[in-house]
Amino acid sequence: MILRLAAIFFTGIFLSACDNTNQSAKVGVVLDEKTLQAATTPAAYYEYLWCKRGENWTQEASMEFVADWNAEIEKLENTVEGAFGYQPRGEADDRFDGLWALRWADEETMTAGWEEYEKAGINDRLQEKYPDHLSCGNTVGQDRYGFVTYQPLDAPEGFASESPYYLENNFCSYKEGRSIDDFRPFMLEQFIPYIQASKAQGLYQGYWFLVGVPVDVSPEPGDFNWIHFSTSAEESARDNMIFENSKGGQELQAKMLEILKCSEPRKWDGYVIR
CATH class of the missing domain: 3.30.70.100 (Alpha-Beta Plaits)
Incomplete structure (x- = not known):
């Protein structure tokens, strides 16, 4: 649910957006x-990678690419807890066609995971098998954010x-x-x-x-x-x-x-x- 306000979670703070019908917001209950x-x-530690589709991108090829990517990272000691694709609705953004969101246990696991990924040559193999299919950001602060x-x-x-x-x-x-x-x-x-x-x-x-x-x-x-x-x-x-x-x-x-x-x-x- 999205409200027209916002919330922060920083050293013990956060918010959400829900409500009963006529109940006052003054609950004052101690959290469990x-x-x-x-x-x-x-x-968790989340990374958001800006991704661009190539000339050879198709839905079928994308499903095969994801299957191969999952099989490759399954061999790594440090890997993501989850991964998600976000496709924007409405107005297009010249910076990306979509996002890959990677959920890591923490920042240390992320750093170790990327080192393993590069040493294993996974990206090279995927790019060779799926040329000009999908390119995702790898420059922190430019097209990759934690x-x-x-x-x-x-x-x-x-x-x-x-x-x-x-x-x-x-x-x-x-x-x-x-x-x-x-x-x-x-x-x-x-x-x-x-x-x-x-x-x-x-x-x-x-x-x-x-x-x-x-x-x-x-x-x-x-x-x-x-x-x-x-x-x-x-x-x-x-x-x-x-x-x-x-x-x-x-x-x-x-x-x-x-x-x-x-x-x-x-x-x-x-x-x-x-």
Whole structure:
């Protein structure tokens, strides 16, 4: 679900976007230990590679390429926990045709994994077998970006069992005079419990999110990247309508807008690669 506001997750802060109908946002419930741990500990290190399709790209060849890529990296000691393809919806971007999102356990595993990948000659073999098929970024800060990423909510059971799923992202910054000290108590004492209460009442069942803090360089202006996942664009639109028209959602959104300034959401179709 994507809201017209944003969230950060930095040393114990994050947000989501859900709501009951007329319930106030002032929940004030103490988080359980599992959720508190997820809200304050990085879940993974994500890399986003900008990718361009070549003259020989086809859907069939892409499926074969992904199968061979998976078989190759399966032999490595340090490899990704997951990989996903993001296809932009709407307006095209000259910088890329799509993104590959790589989920690593941490930054150290990422560094070791790329060293193994290069030494094994995997890219050379794939490029030889699939010439002018797909070219993905490998220059950090130019077409490859890393984020320390937090995941306060589990992905719903069975999520992405059907492709594509749907996601949006916003880059967000603190407003002048605001900081994590303004945001932390709001997140931990009100927002997160409110999300959990909403889900317990049957709302926003397909929604979850990630918050990524950029390492060194961000591809867009902002202190963090808030990524929202839903099973479909239709579900996301419905959830947003409920949130924006509910008492609790309006209270939370007003508070968030006092603290954060966020970009307009960018929309994507998501596919599981690994």
